[in-house]
Amino acid sequence: MNTSLDPSQILQTAFAFWNSKVLLTAVEMGLFTRLGQRRLTGAELGSQLGLHPRGIKDFFDALVAMKFLNRAGDGPDALYFNTPEGAMYLDEKSPRYIGGILTMLNVRLFKYWHDLPEALRTGQPQNEVKYGEKGIFEALYKDPVKLEIFLNAMTGLSRLNFEAFAAKFDFSKFNTLCDIGGATGLLCMEVAKKHPHLQCVTWDLPAVEPIARRSIAAAGLSDRVSTRSGSFFTDPLPKAVRRVARSWPSRTSLTMRGARMFLLCSCR
Numbered sequence: 522m523n524t525s526l527d528p529s530q531i532l533q534t535a536f537a538f539w540n541s542k543v544l545l546t547a548v549e550m551g552l553f554t555r556l557g558q559r560r561l562t563g564a565e566l567g568s569q570l571g572l573h574p575r576g577i578k579d580f581f582d583a584l585v586a587m588k589f590l591n592r593a594g595d596g597p598d599a600l601y602f603n604t605p606e607g608a609m610y611l612d613e614k615s616p617r618y619i620g621g622i623l624t625m626l627n628v629r630l631f632k633y634w635h636d637l638p639e640a641l642r643t644g645q646p647q648n649e650v651k652y653g654e655k656g657i658f659e660a661l662y663k664d665p666v667k668l669e670i671f672l673n674a675m676t677g678l679s680r681l682n683f684e685a686f687a688a689k690f691d692f693s694k695f696n697t698l699c700d701i702g703g704a705t706g707l708l709c710m711e712v713a714k715k716h717p718h719l720q721c722v723t724w725d726l727p728a729v730e731p732i733a734r735r736s737i738a739a740a741g742l743s744d745r746v747s748t749r750s751g752s753f754f755t756d757p758l759p760k761a762v763r764r765v766a767r768s769w770p771s772r773t774s775l776t777m778r779g780a781r782m783f784l785l786c787s788c789r
Contacts (some may be wrong), residue, residue: 522645524543535656542587542627543579543583544584544714545621545626545627547580548627549628550570550600552566557603557608557612558603560600560601561602562597562599563577564597567581587663587666590604591603593661618677619680622674622677624670625671629670633647633648636651668732672729673705675704675705676705679707680707683708683712687712687714688715694729695719698719699721699724700722700724702722702724703723703724703725703733704725705736706737706746707736709723709737710742710746719745720747721745722746724751724752730750733748
């Protein structure tokens with residue numbers, strides 16, 4: 522028997538869902554947002570989150586062990602506080618918050634991954650369709666709460682890429698940007714913050730527009746970023762952009778990245 526082989530990677534992977542579920546639950550509960558810049562005892566934080574006393578210490582100390590929380594001191598008087606990474610990426614008040622995707626993982630995807638064996642054996646979908654609901658996008662667009670969770674999740678995934686795009690792309694030749702399929706308007710907002718000369722339009726389905734307007738207003742960019750709505754497959758693009766694309770094709774840039782399209786125009 523070869524006793525030099527190490528099963529630790531097997532065991533770590535097998536139990537990894539424990540760590541994942543602890544973090545996802547903390548994000549869904551708003552733990553990192555509740556803490557903000559404060560330092561609270563376990564009892565204080567647990568009370569604010571509505572937790573039963575029995576699990577408070579183990580829950581918070583698990584987050585400390587995984588380096589998602591910091592702790593000063595020991596025992597009942599120990600103070601819990603955010604790590605720099607937690608404050609930046611998991612506090613909803615942070616401009617770089619990415620917790621939306623973690624919330625969607627917890628409230629939607631976690632239970633579907635439990636059904637992976639059935640998916641592999643039957644070849645059947647294990648999402649909303651399995652439970653007699655409509656397909657994911659039909660279901661999402663009929664439920665404003667679920668839709669906002671989904672859009673915030675996509676925002677969490679895209680934020681860092683959009684920041685990099687806004688910083689690195691040369692917008693000096695352009696006056697207008699229209700993001701087709703703009704969701705919450707994040708791409709437009711990131712570009713508008715870094716390039717004051719640009720006017721931006723975020724364009725998506727009608728159910729998305731109120732969510733985008735709220736996000737843009739919260740960022741204080743309503744004077745720079747406007748919203749439009751329609752279906753990419755059936756409706757014309759925003760009029761000004763469509764006219765620019767037809768009349769000055771050599772001065773218009775059309776870019777496709779997966780399902781994302783944005784138009785840049787250099788004319789006024």
